[in-house]
Amino acid sequence: MLLEMRGISKAFPGVQALDRVDFDLRAGEVHVLFGENGAGKSTLINIIAGTFAPDAGSFEFNGEPMRGLTPHRARVIGISPVFQEFSLVAEMTVEENLFLGREIAKAGVLNRGAMRERAARTIADLGFALEPGRKVVELSRAHQQMTEIAKALMGNVRVLILDEPTASLTESETVRLFELIAQLKASGIGIIYVSHRMSEIKQLGDRITVLRDGRLIATLDAAGVSENELVELMTGRKIDLLFPHVDHRPAETLLQVEDLTLADHSVEGVDFHARAGEITGIAGLVGCGKSELIRAVYGLETIIGGTIRVEGQAYGHPSPARSLERGVCYFPSDRVVEGLALGRPIRENVSMAALDLTRFARLRIMQRGSERRIVQGIVDQLGLRPPNIERVVGNLSGGNRQKVMLARGLTRTTRVFLFDEPTVGIDVGAKVEVYELMKQLVDSGAAIVLVSSELPEVLHLANRLYVMHRGRMVAELTGADIAEQRVLACFFQDEKTGQAA
Numbered sequence: 001m002l003l004e005m006r007g008i009s010k011a012f013p014g015v016q017a018l019d020r021v022d023f024d025l026r027a028g029e030v031h032v033l034f035g036e037n038g039a040g041k042s043t044l045i046n047i048i049a050g051t052f053a054p055d056a057g058s059f060e061f062n063g064e065p066m067r068g069l070t071p072h073r074a075r076v077i078g079i080s081p082v083f084q085e086f087s088l089v090a091e092m093t094v095e096e097n098l099f100l101g102r103e104i105a106k107a108g109v110l111n112r113g114a115m116r117e118r119a120a121r122t123i124a125d126l127g128f129a130l131e132p133g134r135k136v137v138e139l140s141r142a143h144q145q146m147t148e149i150a151k152a153l154m155g156n157v158r159v160l161i162l163d164e165p166t167a168s169l170t171e172s173e174t175v176r177l178f179e180l181i182a183q184l185k186a187s188g189i190g191i192i193y194v195s196h197r198m199s200e201i202k203q204l205g206d207r208i209t210v211l212r213d214g215r216l217i218a219t220l221d222a223a224g225v226s227e228n229e230l231v232e233l234m235t236g237r238k239i240d241l242l243f244p245h246v247d248h249r250p251a252e253t254l255l256q257v258e259d260l261t262l263a264d265h266s267v268e269g270v271d272f273h274a275r276a277g278e279i280t281g282i283a284g285l286v287g288c289g290k291s292e293l294i295r296a297v298y299g300l301e302t303i304i305g306g307t308i309r310v311e312g313q314a315y316g317h318p319s320p321a322r323s324l325e326r327g328v329c330y331f332p333s334d335r336v337v338e339g340l341a342l343g344r345p346i347r348e349n350v351s352m353a354a355l356d357l358t359r360f361a362r363l364r365i366m367q368r369g370s371e372r373r374i375v376q377g378i379v380d381q382l383g384l385r386p387p388n389i390e391r392v393v394g395n396l397s398g399g400n401r402q403k404v405m406l407a408r409g410l411t412r413t414t415r416v417f418l419f420d421e422p423t424v425g426i427d428v429g430a431k432v433e434v435y436e437l438m439k440q441l442v443d444s445g446a447a448i449v450l451v452s453s454e455l456p457e458v459l460h461l462a463n464r465l466y467v468m469h470r471g472r473m474v475a476e477l478t479g480a481d482i483a484e485q486r487v488l489a490c491f492f493q494d495e496k497t498g499q500a501a
Contacts, residue, residue, distance in 0.1 A: 008057035035211035037399030050074035078158030243460035260306035281462025298330035333421035342394035354411035399430030
């Protein structure tokens with residue numbers, strides 16, 4: 001046995017994150033950790049990586065007891081984590097990040113040539129399209145994910161921890177990652193794989209350990225368990241319907257975009273509209289411009305051409321503050337970097353977008369009682385667990401962090417909701433709750449624009465579906481045309497003819 005943990009417990013203020021959990025990992029296997037957000041998965045892998053010390057229980061690695069483990073010591077002995085929240089230095093290059101803490105030097109002088117050569121060789125072996133000399137801050141999230149994976153594999157790896165590794169990768173990049181995992185397994189490396197994507201779990205996993213509320217529910221052979229059984233073990237209840245039926249009652253056009261072009265040309269000449277009472281989906285491969293499009297509408301990208309209208313009124317030079325005033329709210333895909341102030345409580349994170357409203361502040365003086373009452377009501381409505389609005393957001397699971405962001409959009413009168421990858425990194429139970437909220441918003445007369453790389457998500461939820469390809473809108477689908485084959489044909493259309501390949 002490569003790694004063995006028995007009776008692991010860990011508590012944080014106000015929450016028992018792990019309660020006497022057993023877990024083990026064999027050499028040459030993929031052991032999937034599965035559970036809802038807040039089940040204890042992140043705490044367990046952080047203990048394995050040396051970030052946290054357990055309060056109780058035993059931990060052995062390669063037969064040796066692990067006491068006083070630190071992230072540096074874990075890496076030295078061959079435990080390499082790739083967390084969902086990246087640990088890269090933004091102003092350093094890819095190459096510098098790969099060698100951070102393990103620089104190649106002679107007589108105190110860095111051997112940049114040797115580092116550059118090894119970085120290029122590692123990246124080439126992985127098959128990733130990375131430029132070693134580019135700064136991380138200039139990279140897309142997908143390329144930052146590749147950098148994290150490359151960094152984890154630079155040392156003598158015995159245990160590789162992958163936490164939602166495909167969340168930002170394209171289909172081809174994901175295929176390459178799976179090929180790499182197969183190679184690592186064959187070489188005897190043990191892999192701990194955290195994912196909410198059922199197809200990945202069944203394709204990659206040898207064994208699956210299910211956690212719920214910090215407790216071990218079961219450890220099973222992946223080949224002998226169905227998806228429905230896994231969901232039931234994870235949630236403790238049956239989920240009969242993942243995607244709710246969204247009634248299509250289109251009303252007035254609330255958002256109109258005409259001939260929009262961005263300064264970086266990630267979006268060129270795009271038209272689309274969103275109506276009250278419907279979910280407008282935007283699909284496309286990673287890098288097609290779909291996220292940049294709605295960021296531009298909100299005021300986060302530079303526009304050099306085109307027109308935006310909100311409720312029929314031309315809207316020039318958009319900014320986040322002005323968008324909120326006009327009833328437009330945006331939920332970014334990266335909750336950590338753009339969405340939340342992790343060191344501040346839930347209350348402040350929810351109310352921060354509504355401090356211009358008199359029910360939150362008068363004459364620049366916070367109305368604390370009113371703020372607490374409004375925020376608590378929204379938090380209760382969304383089923384945040386636990387519902388303590390003074391809890392620091394950084395201590396919440398991914399699903400609960402997403403709910404905090406959603407709560408922010410409910411603090412003021414909002415008619416247009418821009419969702420960018422709203423369920424990335426959250427579990428099935430939390431996804432159902434997000435989808436139900438979307439249904440409620442549409443039923444109440446709001447317009448939702450849903451950008452997602454999860455094809456089943458847009459196929460099942462969108463009343464109208466746009467497809468983007470290389471910065472341009474190539475299709476608008478409705479009714480029976482919203483089908484997987486039609487969408488995929490648009491994804492991979494021929495560049496010269498513009499027709500489906």
